[in-house]
Amino acid sequence: MILLHHLRIGRSLFTVWQLEELGIEYGLKVYHRHPETFLAPPELKAVHPLGKSPVLEDGDLLLSESSAITTYLLEKFDTENKFSPPREDIANWANFTQWLHYPEGSVFCPLLVKMLLLRSKQPHITLTPYSERETALHLSHIANQLGDNENILGDKFTAADFGMTYVVSLAKRLGLLDSYTSLNDYLERNLARPAFKQAVEKAVE
Amino acid sequence: MILLHHLRIGRSLFTVWQLEELGIEYGLKVYHRHPETFLAPPELKAVHPLGKSPVLEDGDLLLSESSAITTYLLEKFDTENKFSPPREDIANWANFTQWLHYPEGSVFCPLLVKMLLLRSKQPHITLTPYSERETALHLSHIANQLGDNENILGDKFTAADFGMTYVVSLAKRLGLLDSYTSLNDYLERNLARPAFKQAVEKAVE
Known part of the structure; x- marks a missing residue:
């Protein structure tokens, strides 16, 4: 098991x-x-x-x-x-794979840096601007990709929503979601799933 | 094309x-x-x-x-x-997939933080110990996985070596490889490939 x-x-x-x-x-x-x-x-x-x-x-x-x-x-x-496009549908499958890698591969690091900066209550000359620039870039990118859809790849809930929900939930904990209504809604929808x-x-x- | x-x-x-x-x-x-x-x-x-x-x-x-x-x-x-195990060989393929995700998913972030700290010439109360602890953890983990093998998954060069070579090369640029002879050799071998x-x-x- x-x-x-x-x-x-x-x-x-x-x-x-x-x-x-x-x-x-x-x-x-x-x-x-x-x-x-x-x-x-x-x-x-x-x-x-x-x-x-x-x-x-x-x-x-x-x-x-x-x-x-x-x-x-x-x-x-x-x-x-x-939970994912079949591999034979290679363009959609490749796009899915990209969004599967993206949360941990690109979004998590600036969020983690932000978390460690907040915890220390001390800014840093390069890491503070890095985390601010990159968290804003990625949250905007996720919001643009989401658009008016229910899920990150459109109407259908897929396995790409697991990691995405995680990084969006972390962004919320860090107080970064205030100006992203659609990401707040996305988070609420997913956390309400049975x-x-x-x-x-x-x-x- | x-x-x-x-x-x-x-x-x-x-x-x-x-x-x-x-x-x-x-x-x-x-x-x-x-x-x-x-x-x-x-x-x-x-x-x-x-x-x-x-x-x-x-x-x-x-x-x-x-x-x-x-x-x-x-x-x-x-x-x-x-360059990878066939998907039918699911245990080896899953292990390969893990090592494919690992460089960007886990190793890159502490290296990037280290790079930004070095560039700024200013340490930070939480981020300096984070980057020191995590870079040491991951470089040891990679060296243990490599052991006496030529490649990260053993005798055979696979696509898991691409990302691994990248993070090891970044670690070298940041001056972190001094006590990792096998990682230096691994890097030299891969960068010498035609x-x-x-x-x-x-x-x-």
């Missing part, structure tokens, strides 16, 4: 959500952050050398990198292409 | 390298950074709203995100699985 190593509070709740959307039977092993440093506990290092989460275990296979986990889950369990609520029930202690 | 929008100096040289390894016919459009800010020129914004590189154009398809570009190139051109040399000849003006 699939076992998800799930660290509270963070990215891996969005992997629990995927498992719920895909209707996969899975187990959860929950870890908690250090109350002061907010770092992952050493027990996660025993699971995976990076000591981070999410980590997915499926038999002998141990997978990290959230978008790689999504890709694997789609390949193994989404055989009817409910599968997300089930994930919260199971994974948030 | 494939057209690669290529910004000097940066990540997209490693996409040129992929095109050379795959033996694809392609065109290059070269852009230069602002000499002082080191930012991309506004002309790239006309190509893609993020104004970054690499951007791959293939007919009507416009793709950003370097690992998504790699995934697309493999799907379309590497039909004999010269396809990389051809990429440099075509793309470095």
